Amino acid sequence: MKFLPFILKHLRKNWIRTGSTVLAMSVCIFLFCTLQTVLAEINAMLESSGASRLVVRNSISLVFDLPLAYGARIQAIPGVKRVANTTWFGGSLPAKKEGKSEEGDDSTTDWSRFVPSMAVEAEPYFAMYPELDFKPEEWRGFLADLQGTVIGRKLANKYNWKIGDHFFLESFIPPYRKASGPFEFVVRGIFDADLNKYPGTDTNVMFFHYKYLYEGVGQNLNAGTYTVEVADPSQAAAISKAIDAQFENSDSQTLTETEKAFRAGFISMAGNLALLLNGIGLAVSFTILLVTANTMSMAVRERRTEIAVLKTLGFSSARVMGLIVAEALTLGLLGGAVGIGGSQLIMYLLTHTPGLSDMLLTIGLTSLTLPAGVAIMGFAVALFLGFAAGFVPAWGAYRARITDMLRTV
């Protein structure tokens, strides 16, 4: 500790160089932490997918729907336990008009207040999701009310919704909009999830009756997707093939995949995304390593006489080497702290800024929290970069002879 002021004074001496190196390193750690957090969130989301659930969609694109008649035909395929029409509604809350205190038919839509919302066939759908936990009386109330909706705890907390509250939603998808204005919903249930048992379960979502949507738009509507539960998860691949074969010669061919694969596809091929994000992180880290190593080499080169003086005064080569490595580690420590702080800040802004948080919701990311493991790893990377950058010049100082260093001024 008695050498710390000595190290800090050297870092302060060339504060522009120190500052820019710390900044460069912090950018690296910032990217590392942020990208790893995004990946962790995506993985958690994918891990929450059930192994026994399949999603059937139009083989051309998610944008195209599927005939309602497909539901019964899928149900008839051997091995299929349940089928539920599952249609992504994509609603947003209406904005209050100036001078009006109530939301309603005459309000405009505030697209930044996006609510992840799904129209489903309630009974088969929720039977497939034991992780969603309802109070029995709320469940009964939801089934009895066509306008009823069940909302996840996170969403309820976000808008401070309680049982019995009314609100309006309008979809950004034209076929799901009605001429008379937004759909009105009544909160009939708030569900929770046991995150210890089912990690990654999303409670920032609402569900309502598909029938309400169907009738609201004049009974002129197909199914967005079908969620299918299979009796034996080991047969999922065979059943997926059987479902797609069933509709092979129809106008709307299907693509059936596991819920995990479907979600991965939904968030832009998460497998490749992981590779891309890790690749970016690695490339940036390597670049920063070179920058920091260069900075440290320059710093040591400039101080050859000083190192010789320290050795002459009785500082051992190992101690001199330790001082240089400690200086580089301090750069790493500062860079790590700034990078992790910056990552925390950007995540807070992303999840608390209207518009940005809704943009994340559209790709299925309901939260972004820097996990402690990622923060520790970020610090470890910062310290490693510091050590790696400082080691070579420190080794040079260790090996250099006093008389040689005194000769080169």
Added chain:
Amino acid sequence: MTMVDVRGVRKVYKRDTQEITVLDGIELQVPEGEFVALMGPSGSGKTTLLNLIAGIDRPTSGQVTVAGTDVGQLSESALATWRSQNVGFIFQFYNLIPVLTAVENVELPLLLTNLGRGQRRERALTALKVVGLADRAHHYPRQLSGGQEQRVAIARAFVGDPKVLVADEPTGDLDAKSAHEILELMETLNRDFKKTIVMVTHDPRAADRAHKQRHLEKGVLVDDAVKTGAY
């Protein structure tokens, strides 16, 4: 007691395949408390001999014993520890650490001791008082004149109470007045603090302050010009 005992020392540098003999068969004994000046033309091996005495270089052959220790037998780390306890080095160009204040520079060798922070600072301030720079303790080297910088460097050299002070042309970069002050100071350290001093110099006036002058030419000690009346 002989403080510095150099026996049959030879120092050869290799440059590519060529061998350059810098010192050849040096015999030098410096009794405790003596002030010796090493003189000679450039390239005669003065600084090399000083470096061997200070333990920052090793002889090719022969023996260098300082304060009773054969420095050639010590490992690198043991030699570093030995230097911190036995030798104070004064450079021609002062070589103060620019980011440290005068008192911090003087305190630097004490970081290698077990002294507490307060004790280190107290000793460093005392050393600065001895060299007459107590009022400049918190100035940085760039805020000091050359003579003042050298006085701080001298304070740094003796703050650890070493047995031997070695000085490599301590007045070589100074004007006549500052050089005079530095030599006065070195005489004081020798006379009042009983420090054994070995000083390399080109300057005959500086050499005149020493008790004994030794002349090197082409790596060989050529005479024994003992100054009369110096004691």
